[in-house]
Amino acid sequence: MxxxxxxxxxxxxxxxxxxxxxxxxxxxxxxxxxxxxxxxxxxxxxxxxxxxxxxxxxxxxxxxxxxxxxxxxxxxxxxxxxxxxxxxxxxxxxxxxxxxxxxxxxxxxxxxxxxxxxxxxxxxxxxxxxxxxxxxxxxxxxxxxxxxxxxxxPDIRTQDAIVEILSAYDDLIETNRRRIALLEEAARMLYREWFVYFRFPSHEHIKITDGLPEGWERRTLDKIAENNCESYRAKELPEEIDYIDISSVAHGSVVSKTRMPAVEAPGRARRKVRDGDVIWSNVRPNLRAYALILDPDDLDVVSTGFTVLSASLVPFSWLYMFVTTDSFVGHLINHATGVGYPAVRSDDFERAEVLLPPKALLDHFHEATEPNLRLIRKLDQQNQKLAQARDLLLPRLMNGEIAV
Known part of the structure; x- marks a missing residue:
């Protein structure tokens, strides 16, 4: 043509x-x-x-x-x-x-x-x-x-037909993005209401002393979560890996992975991740390069440029919300060192102060938010598949290989 x-x-x-x-x-x-x-x-x-x-x-x-x-x-x-x-x-x-x-x-x-x-x-x-x-x-x-x-x-009719095909994918992706934003904001609003403003269920019956509701404790992050608890040695890597580096992460999720043979993997490809882990970039914390890992694939390997946080004393839903608040990001920014390439260390995460609620309230929050967080993950996966399908079609439509 x-x-x-x-x-x-x-x-x-x-x-x-x-x-x-x-x-x-x-x-x-x-x-x-x-x-x-x-x-x-x-x-x-x-x-x-x-x-x-x-x-x-x-x-x-x-x-x-x-x-x-x-x-x-x-x-x-x-x-x-x-x-x-x-x-x-x-x-x-x-x-x-x-x-x-x-x-x-x-x-x-x-x-x-x-x-x-x-x-x-x-x-x-x-x-x-x-x-x-x-x-x-x-x-x-x-x-x-x-x-x-x-x-x-091509003629305007052909242009319109090509746009209609490709924009159908983009419209579905945008609809899913809006749903993701609403689900995420609902979880964040609940977190703020219960754990920032202390308007949790039956709060009116709880005494607050020195800014802390009765039954809550002051802890540091290392007491409620582990960091970098599992890593591969070079010889232990799967034959092929899906490598996740800092550029792979945006908006709280993993947006891309790089499939490669283990023998070609960079030396930083070492971190293991499990369901519910939170990965946080150690460099330029102001860019908020973090993601919640749900249902990871067996081949997923994360760069050592991330700190991997694994919830131990709290549900992952609460941990994720806590370490992505403005106040926590501010803590990391304040502890970053280096002028041109400011970075934090894992112990900067560990030292962050936590106001730890009672287990029953944490469990209640997890029950309310986990289904939405897992739905976000499914919608995100749908969007990645839609984008892949669109990107396969695009060059073939634009060179006339596929007639419309």
Missing amino acids: SWASAKIGDIAEVVTKGTTPTTYGMPFTDSGVNFIKAEALNGDTSLDRSGFTFVSESTHEKLKRSILNEHDVLLTIAGAQVGRCGFVRAAHLPANTNQAVGIVRVKRECAHPAFVYYYFKNPLTFQKFQGLGGQAAQPNINLTMLKGVELPL
């Missing part, structure tokens, strides 16, 4: 880039208009909100060039991740973006904006962008180069 081709500059009404407000003396803020950094571009139609910050409404209006519209296609044009793309949905707006992000606003009469996004998302296109960026320490794609990129362009 032969398709026409067109340059990005010919099918776009706007090809520009973002603006960094601090360059003009305008600060970021704690709330306000979404400001999308390059880190938010994960090649997904659902931009990674951990890569968002905020600017004021007045700053947003002053940065007119980079005010985003629904259906804008975004592309990382500077840095090591040159070529990573994203797609602006109504839920992201109002929004602005920075100078490391290119903005392509497609003319609808020429092309479907989502078709252009899926072309950018194609792994072959990503490789092309990486090549355009060059091999410098700071790779860069300028706007002239971006406008000159050619893409295959």
